[in-house]
Structure formats: structure tokens, C-alpha cells
Amino acid sequence: MEKPVGKTKIVSFDVDGTLVDAKFNDLVWLEEMPRLYAEKEGLSFEEAYRFVLREYEKVGEGDLKWYDMDHWLRHFGVRKSYAEILRQYAERIKVYPEVEKTLSALHNRFPMIVITLMPREFLEFKLEKLGDYFFRTFSTISDFKSVKTEQVYREICKRLNIAEHELLHIGDSWEADYVAPTEAGVKALCVDRDGKRNGSGLIKGLDEILTIL
Numbered sequence: 001m002e003k004p005v006g007k008t009k010i011v012s013f014d015v016d017g018t019l020v021d022a023k024f025n026d027l028v029w030l031e032e033m034p035r036l037y038a039e040k041e042g043l044s045f046e047e048a049y050r051f052v053l054r055e056y057e058k059v060g061e062g063d064l065k066w067y068d069m070d071h072w073l074r075h076f077g078v079r080k081s082y083a084e085i086l087r088q089y090a091e092r093i094k095v096y097p098e099v100e101k102t103l104s105a106l107h108n109r110f111p112m113i114v115i116t117l118m119p120r121e122f123l124e125f126k127l128e129k130l131g132d133y134f135f136r137t138f139s140t141i142s143d144f145k146s147v148k149t150e151q152v153y154r155e156i157c158k159r160l161n162i163a164e165h166e167l168l169h170i171g172d173s174w175e176a177d178y179v180a181p182t183e184a185g186v187k188a189l190c191v192d193r194d195g196k197r198n199g200s201g202l203i204k205g206l207d208e209i210l211t212i213l
């Protein structure tokens, strides 16, 4: 692994799949939502699951509605708030084992932030599990009405008052957490826990950052 070049002033982390197990989101979208819809319509879980998934697919990841839980609760006519749903599942948020060690070792050396795509309401419950390490959090959906793009990374650096190359971002999505920031001039590392990729900019776990920085 090559060292990211130049001085790093702020270290940034993606959340889902990077700090916490992304399966939490699946619980909400793929278990609770179909379960609530099944209950409301008197369907089996399987029937509701197939219907709900088809509805998600019609919208697709490129549309911001995809990430908007209020939209889906309205769309399926479910009378439950996202806050209740998230609270109910909060216990099942799993932080990856090396995260605490990594964050506590880094936090005396670098100010840290998180940059997540997910709406802010999904973030709060996860931050409670992660501890008080981050001085600023960005939700690209809530703050910029956008997925993670090159422009969004530039804008974040502007808001942080740093040059792009002074930010190091770490995340698990090759496109959103490696390609987009790199194109913006932000240093980036992609966490590849399963070791599926090869090439530069990859780490297998967050603790590798400690030897790089």
C-alpha cells in the first residue's frame, strides 16, 4: 500500500460498510418495510417483499427518493415513523471490530469527520454507537441533495476550509469513496474487507490506516 501523498489535515470516514456493518440498512429496507406492508395489506411476507422490492427498483439508486424513508412509508401507506423504526432496530447496529481501536488512536492526531450518503436520520443512531470522535458530519443526501460526487467532495473541503489534498477519505464503495474523491483531488483509500479487488488505494481493514498515516 502506497502512502497517500502530502500533508493530511482531516480524516474522513464513510459510515455503512466502513465503520458499521451495512446489514443494518438491509434490516430496515428489506425486513421491516416489507413486514409492515404485509401487515397492512394482509399479505405474506414473501408477497410483500417481492412487491416492495419491485417498487424500489422502479425508482432506482439514481433517484433521491430511493434513500428517503418518509417517501417509502407514504408510498406503501404505512403509518409508522422512520424514527420509531430506526429506534427499534438500533440495537442491531454492529460496529466493525477494529473501528474503536483505529478511531481512538487517530483522534489525537487528526480531526475526524464522517461523510455518508444516507439521510441524516440514519446517521444519528450509528453515531451513538461510534462514540464522540467526529467534529463534523455530512450527509450528502440531506446536505447536498446528492449522492457522493466529485463536486460534493470539493464543496465539503470548501466548508471545512481546507485544500482538497488535505482531506483523506476512507470508504468501502469504489465509485463513491475512491473514484469520486480522487477526481476531486481528495486523497482516498478504499476498504476492501473481502479482498475482492486488486490495485492501488486498497486496505483490508481500518487499522491499516495506522501504519499508513
Ligand SMILES: [Mg+2]
Pocket (backbone or CB within 6 Å): 014, 015, 016, 017, 018, 171, 172, 173
Ligand atoms: Mg459505504
